[in-house]
Amino acid sequence: MFEEGAALKQRYGEENVFDLSLGNPVMEPPVEFKQELKRLAEHPLPGMHRYMQNAGYPETRAAVAAQLSLETGIGFTMKDIIMTGGAAAALNVVLKAILNLGDEVIIFAPYFVEYRYYIDNHGGVAKVLPTDEHFIPKLDVLEAAFGAKTKAVIINSPNNPTGVVYAEDFIHQLGELLRKKEAQYGTQIFLISDEAYRKIIYDGLKYPPVWRHHSQGIVVTSHSKDLALPGERIGYIAVHPDCSQQGELVDGLIFCNRTLGYVNAPALMQNIVRHLQQVTVSVAEYQKKRDFLYGHLVDIGYSVVKPQGAFYMFPKSPLEDDVAFVAELQQWKVLTVPGRGFGTPGYFRISYCVDDRTLGGSLAGFKKAARKFNLS
Numbered sequence: 205m206f207e208e209g210a211a212l213k214q215r216y217g218e219e220n221v222f223d224l225s226l227g228n229p230v231m232e233p234p235v236e237f238k239q240e241l242k243r244l245a246e247h248p249l250p251g252m253h254r255y256m257q258n259a260g261y262p263e264t265r266a267a268v269a270a271q272l273s274l275e276t277g278i279g280f281t282m283k284d285i286i287m288t289g290g291a292a293a294a295l296n297v298v299l300k301a302i303l304n305l306g307d308e309v310i311i312f313a314p315y316f317v318e319y320r321y322y323i324d325n326h327g328g329v330a331k332v333l334p335t336d337e338h339f340i341p342k343l344d345v346l347e348a349a350f351g352a353k354t355k356a357v358i359i360n361s362p363n364n365p366t367g368v369v370y371a372e373d374f375i376h377q378l379g380e381l382l383r384k385k386e387a388q389y390g391t392q393i394f395l396i397s398d399e400a401y402r403k404i405i406y407d408g409l410k411y412p413p414v415w416r417h418h419s420q421g422i423v424v425t426s427h428s429k430d431l432a433l434p435g436e437r438i439g440y441i442a443v444h445p446d447c448s449q450q451g452e453l454v455d456g457l458i459f460c461n462r463t464l465g466y467v468n469a470p471a472l473m474q475n476i477v478r479h480l481q482q483v484t485v486s487v488a489e490y491q492k493k494r495d496f497l498y499g500h501l502v503d504i505g506y507s508v509v510k511p512q513g514a515f516y517m518f519p520k521s522p523l524e525d526d527v528a529f530v531a532e533l534q535q536w537k538v539l540t541v542p543g544r545g546f547g548t549p550g551y552f553r554i555s556y557c558v559d560d561r562t563l564g565g566s567l568a569g570f571k572k573a574a575r576k577f578n579l580s
């Protein structure tokens with residue numbers, strides 16, 4: 205997508221291509237990030253470019269733990285936190301540490317594309333389950349899908365690609381179901397919560413922490429989106445303090461962080477984000493973009509579940525063949541992604557973390573494509 209978009213922009217001019225295909229935030233990091241960067245450059249810490257403990261700087265882990273304790277009311281300490289090279293590294297480290305060959309990991313379609321590859325990387329088998337018309341996992345389908353080899357369930361809320369946020373009641377029921385199945389099979393089933401977009405949430409909604417609902421809980425997240433730092437590769441894994449064999453699991457995660465070749469999360473970023481645990485990019489800006497695009501798409505005639513977080517929308521494709529529809533939009537220089545890439549054909553993904561000119565400019569293409577297929 206990255207390369208195709210770049211080629212089109214080169215051919216037709218940047219201003220004539222409306223690239224809504226990538227989750228690469230247009231926003232600059234908050235001013236506090238630049239202040240910390242400047243402070244470190246002017247007053248470097250001794251040895252700040254050396255190797256460190258593979259789990260990360262104790263001070264950074266402690267700062268993350270303090271923030272999580274504040275947000276959840278659960279007593280996290282640095283022993284529960286491993287700093288990673290973003291959520292992508294965090295997911296690979298977790299899967300490497302917990303999976304045996306042939307273990308099953310349940311994911312829900314539409315899913316973040318890389319999940320299947322990450323599970324495969326570590327000898328796991330992805331079991332893909334459908335969601336309902338609002339993109340919420342179906343608990344009855346999930347209940348029937350568990351087996352003795354189920355090692356984990358991955359959830360992602362706010363969701364990429366739909367923008368849907370799971371309600372606390374859903375997470376509560378999910379936790380109950382996991383414990384029921386653990387008892388039935390005499391196994392441990394991890395709830396891996398991918399919270400890359402936890403802080404980008406709209407309409408005054410509060411993010412319901414998964415921690416209260418399952419103690420075999422592992423959260424993976426990053427500052428790629430909430431601090432707009434995707435190129436800097438900084439995130440973390442947090443393990444529930446009451447997880448069984450907690451110490452052994454954390455040791456395994458630290459070992460895997462090292463042996464998968466990540467070694468440790470970037471030192472400079474750890475020294476910065478330590479001071480930014482309460483800072484987030486402007487969520488109001490993203491909400492404005494969501495309101496603008498959602499309002500126009502619905503007016504034009506597209507069928508869209510209103511996103512409550514992240515910066516994606518997943519409208520229904522007017523054509524059954526989502527690849528053909530995405531190609532049609534491309535005729536009008538509007539770049540989106542077919543739903544089948546996320547395991548859900550018949551839809552397409554729009555990423556609206558772009559500047560207002562790109563968003564506004566894309567509307568003409570959406571209108572023309574809609575007219576061609578009699579949407580409006």
Ligand SMILES: Cc1ncc(COP(=O)(O)O)c(C=O)c1O
Nearest residue numbers: 227290291292316364400426428
């Ligand atoms: C749902 C989800 N998880 C994980 C990631 C990986 O993010 P990063 O490795 O930059 O933290 C992304 C990136 O777009 C994502 O959308």
